[in-house]
Amino acid sequence: MSFQSEIVNWYLKHKRALPWRDTKDAYIIWLSEVILQQTRVEQGLPYFNRFLQHYPTVLDFAAASETQILKLWQGLGYYSRGRNMLFTAKQVQDLHNGKFPTKYDELIKLKGVGEYTAAAIASFSSNESKAVLDGNVFRVLSRYFGIDEPINSSGGKKQFLELAQALITDQEAAIYNQAIMEFGALQCKPKSPNCSVCPVQSGCEASKNNLVSMLPVKLNKLKKRTRYFNYLICQSDENILVKKRSAGDIWQELYDFPLVETLENYQEDQQNFSEQLGNIFGKDCNVTALSQQKHLLTHQTIYVQFFGLDNYIINFNQDAEIKWVTLREFDELPQPKVITNFMNTHFNYLEKP
DNA sequence: ATCCGGTGCC
DNA sequence: GGCACCGGAT
The missing domain is CATH 3.90.79.10 (Nucleoside Triphosphate Pyrophosphohydrolase)
Structure with a gap:
């Protein structure tokens, strides 16, 4: 069985039940993805529920004040995310007739939506085959394929993006993207992953060569x-x-x-x-x-x-x-x-x- | 004390 | 290309 099929099978068996899964509503996916940027699921979950309750649609969000948004955002950190969301919600209202975009090329233009988030929303909402590349995907790919190129170098990013994009299949873009990230979060964890119960251990280069704890490689950014x-x-x-x-x-x-x-x-x-x-x-x-x-x-x-x-x-x-x-x-x-x-x-x- | 993590902006 | 932004986990 292919790497991708193994990952998807693992996902179907082990995925957490989360409220933003299995929706195709780009607004709800956007809400969850921006909240989850730089944020753990457990911390973001209550915020997601509160935001969705207050603002069920992007038009509700666009009608909010910055103070209301920031008050709800309180404690989550990186507050520019909240401010950018309000800006974007208004833009979606004005430029997209209140209909949240679902294509990568449109999404990437939105404030607060970078490469990762655009790929996530596009694949989850419309199954567009754009590979997501977040910390989880970097880790899984560098270990499985034994890539020691630094993930925070420009060359490394390019290499990982090409690999990730080559692996994604048109029909399974949404579920595969979710699967590989969940796999990274729960199974192929940064510290002490339990490789003995890993479904792809036999094909994993890092496991074969005892390099699991060494990968991915990250350049220490020298703090000046x-x-x-x-x-x-x-x-x-x-x-x-x-x-x-x-x-x-x-x-x-x-x-x-x-x-x-x-x-x-x-x-x-x-x-x-x-x-x-x-x-x-x-x-x-x-x-x-x-x-x-x-x-x-x-x-x-x-x-x-x-x-x-x-x-x-x-x-x-x-x-x-x-x-x-x-x-x-x-x-x-x-x-x-x-x-x-x-x-x-x-x-x-x-x-x- | 150190690590972790997307995007905007310079 | 590199830093600022934040809070939580380890």
Whole structure:
């Protein structure tokens, strides 16, 4: 038996009874699908029932106020979904005579309806053979076919979409789409799927190769940190106070200046800034803001602000890595780019021929 | 504390 | 192409 037939058979046996199943009403399917975006069935179910009770048709929905919609949406998260639904309901009223579209090409134009939701509504309501590709489908396909292409890369998405579309058959589009998603949600779960009772285990590449827990592959999207570096330029004649950077952070063993890091711009984080500044240069020190620049790293965005130091007392005990060097000595020390840039603009007489 | 997940918008 | 949007599960 084919993969698709096995999945559909499994579905007929194990599917949950849910109120939006087995309806062909595109409005009701839209309602359920948008509510279920980024949301688990158990959490979305009561919301779906309340929305359908309040707004039995798309025209009822279109007549609602944004406040009413958001009040009903309360607690579900991603509130732009609710706002987009109202916008779309009005559009369906005005542009489609209140009749909710059932074809992918029309659905995809609606606000809040992306590729997944358009394929879901089109296949469920009119059996159009557009493959759905959600988190469940990615997982099932990557495991069964042993695909280790990252699902959140553009190439990976394309590959999975082509595969999913090749698998769907015209006559069974609606039920197959529902089946593979339900299969992913209940059987081929992200964590500890029970492969011993899986109907397609014998054909599953991940199972054969012991890769079930490794698939699907997902690129960690590096979350960029935003940081605020406030450098204190302490200069006396030809000497400047520098600091060697230590382990556990960027630019290890390179030289920069005494640094106060704040959680936000120093003006937004005044108290913290002044306190740290006082610890290094005494309570009564004066600073003057000089230049600023934005420094981009792979994993961090650093807003760098330079300050000139007017009067100060240096508390050397605060940090053993602080020391005086001449400007010429500093020029020979390894420095981060952002420091070199600063030196070149403010001490350009040091530039070599 | 970290993972999970569609769409809009930049 | 990458982030912001949210709450729940693990």
